[in-house]
Amino acid sequence: MSIPSFYANSPRHLVAVDCIIFGFEDGRLKLLMMKRKVDPMEGAWSLVGGFVQEGESTDDAAARVLQLTTGLDNIYMDQLKCYGDVQRDTGARVISIAYYALIRIQEHDRVLATEYGAHWLSLHQIPDLIFDHSQMVQDALARLRDKARFHPLGFELLPEKFSLPQLRDLYEEIYQRELDKRNFRKKILAMGIMEKLDEKDKSTSKKGAHLYRFDKQKYEALTRHGFVFEV
Amino acid sequence: MSIPSFYANSPRHLVAVDCIIFGFEDGRLKLLMMKRKVDPMEGAWSLVGGFVQEGESTDDAAARVLQLTTGLDNIYMDQLKCYGDVQRDTGARVISIAYYALIRIQEHDRVLATEYGAHWLSLHQIPDLIFDHSQMVQDALARLRDKARFHPLGFELLPEKFSLPQLRDLYEEIYQRELDKRNFRKKILAMGIMEKLDEKDKSTSKKGAHLYRFDKQKYEALTRHGFVFEV
Known part of the structure; x- marks a missing residue:
């Protein structure tokens, strides 16, 4: 042609x-x-x-x-x-x-x-x-x-199982500032998109940090719905 | 070169x-x-x-x-x-x-x-x-x-002075569905980005509809800040 x-x-x-x-x-x-x-x-x-x-x-x-x-x-x-x-x-x-x-x-x-x-x-x-x-x-x-x-963030970047400190590190890197630990924990858990596992990450402390996993369905629903996340 | x-x-x-x-x-x-x-x-x-x-x-x-x-x-x-x-x-x-x-x-x-x-x-x-x-x-x-x-919307599309029904029409066109009048009015006014004028638009009804104008500073602050607007 x-x-x-x-x-x-x-x-x-x-x-x-x-x-x-x-x-x-x-x-x-x-x-x-x-x-x-x-x-x-x-x-x-x-x-x-x-x-x-x-x-x-x-x-x-x-x-x-x-x-x-x-x-x-x-x-x-x-x-x-x-x-x-x-x-x-x-x-x-x-x-x-x-x-x-x-x-x-x-x-x-x-x-x-x-x-x-x-x-x-x-x-x-x-x-x-x-x-x-x-x-x-x-x-x-x-x-x-x-x-x-x-929108929620982390699913694509974090390993399948991750701890709250890891997730907060990720947000701190993205925002380029320190976040309040307690406030972050409260707000991120309130999203209701994470499942707490019966496993701990003991690499960073003796006591260990609980591991979580994203609930893919809830994560995607929140992605579609959107919200305002302020920490 | x-x-x-x-x-x-x-x-x-x-x-x-x-x-x-x-x-x-x-x-x-x-x-x-x-x-x-x-x-x-x-x-x-x-x-x-x-x-x-x-x-x-x-x-x-x-x-x-x-x-x-x-x-x-x-x-x-x-x-x-x-x-x-x-x-x-x-x-x-x-x-x-x-x-x-x-x-x-x-x-x-x-x-x-x-x-x-x-x-x-x-x-x-x-x-x-x-x-x-x-x-x-x-x-x-x-x-x-x-x-x-x-984000707020309308500043670029509406004439400088506009009525609430006009603004609702715009949102209805964008969402492609009818919005509840009272709910829309309440939520849009709660944004606090509009100034009520001492003028009425009498083109659509005898009683007329109050005209508003966007407060550019507040509008821009809300644009930067963001929110979730559900109607």
Whole structure:
């Protein structure tokens, strides 16, 4: 089929996907980053990403990048935003669609990530990034904070069984501030989306911390319903 | 400056913006639509849009489309989503960035819109649209409903002075269901973001309906703070 002239005469652009991949480990929110392998800015820190190929949807391109760097597929990914400024990439004009993913860091393929040259950096370790990638990270964090205010959060990031201190660490990382222990405990339990297990996590104290599990149905109902969570 | 081979060897794509422009008039939420002027699907109903040009950011392209069709600039526009499926446009592979705008329909340039071939259609008048434009409209409505639940809404769409029945009409259009009058009145006034004026709108009843105006500062504070609005 020949392309109508309306299309044929219009400019074409490089389109990239950039992926903000969040994980949670050792009480820290972490991001999967890599050192850029090409010029300009070879060796500088960057999000993982790549160009959208012919015959490949933007969603598929983001899934490909996630799979290449973590070995994971069927992961919760959402579009963050399109970054469409003309000068954003110093190599050429590139329109970037940013995606963010929340993964259980324990389940990703560490060998694959290392071979790819990808590293998990916690928030306070993240250096200046190339182009507008620092802005993308800030925007993704703002999106996470927004999610945390109006929807339950943690299911995608925490291991299946987790303690209240772990969940509070996660919220503290997202909000970037300390939360009151008792207040957090009261409010998070009041959501009614967690099931207390007959097991304890004894890694952090002798007495141990009770383990919980999300009730997936209640969690999803609250996700649909929304609320305001202030701690 | 020569383009690094990493960029030069990557595929390029047509990138469009499609704009979902909402207005509110005669108690109806309306959308600015047009009949497509080019093949394929010439004459079919479409959102207003266009291709992103060289040296033009995607935001600027959306602002250009809005300005061309309504005469308005400096308008609240937000990205909705990138639509990146390979087959979405039957003419060629086009990646589209959808934007939505909320405008005061009374303030747009009717002559310009008509000359451009654009028409305001209320939600129940909207026919099948080309490509994935019906999906874009559905997604924009879902975004509006989400906004209405967690943030105040109406400032961008209503005239400066408006009555409670007008505001309820707007919410009914967004939610696509009837709302209880007394309950709505109580909850919307409890937000504390409206100022009651010493004027009445006598266009709909002899007794008239009091006119209100948003308190911009309180409105914006509530926008930042968020809440859950259930009616």
